[in-house]
Amino acid sequence: MAYVTKATTSGGRNGRAVLENGGLALAMALPKDLGGSGEGHNPEQLFALGWSSCFGQAILVLAKKHGLDGQAAKVTCEVKLNTEGGFSLAAELKVSIPGADKAKVQALIEEAHTVCPYSKATKGNIPVTLTAV
Template identity: 50%
Template sequence: MKTLYKAKVTTSGGREGHVKSDDGILDMRVSMPKGMGGKGEDFTNPEQLFAAGYSSCFGSALQVIAKKHKVDLGDFSVTATVKLGSLEDGNLQLAAILDCYIPGVEVEKGEQLVNEAHEICPYSRATRDNIDVTLNLMLDE
């Protein structure tokens, strides 16, 4: 693999700690969500950070695919919902839902764009066959 970009982040203190990137752009506390037994403090957590990365990366993949198909995405958005759950054996597992809103696109074309973006998105490729990922095309009502 030819490296195009490298991100380096150090976490101290685990889920009740601090994350900082080597360039200082990311520099914040993290806390365990209340639903996992945390205090419910107003700090981010690993699942939110993963959802932010996945939704922005998937959005870029959608732009690449839309350009290939000469489709204007308009004021599109991708919302990632990342769930952390417990399996029967007690291990923890992630799952993700990607809600893709592409205004004015026909359903068939929208589904094609979303499915093709899922094939090229690095986050989708990294999670493929590892976690459940649900793709949704959100429609105007």
């Protein structure tokens, strides 16, 4: 095993989340859209942050193979919490590389989606859209 981290949350969506090493502690709050105060963070935001960062690393690793500048890439991860018929997630990963051919960027995104650990973890579990912008 290369790396392990731990986080503990008390109070659920209206509680406090803390990393084991104390390096990050966040107030959690149900989003206003769901009737909460919105005065904190929520799991979907944290998931989007982690996935966009992880996917960005996959882009960096593979970009040269596709003839693209991975350092110029910007990755946006949009996570949706669906509440109809029970709770479920959906996501869209958008990647932009200024001046790059969109077809090349799309090919890079498709390959990055096969190596990113977040993408692997969600494969077949939630709908994911991959978009070159």
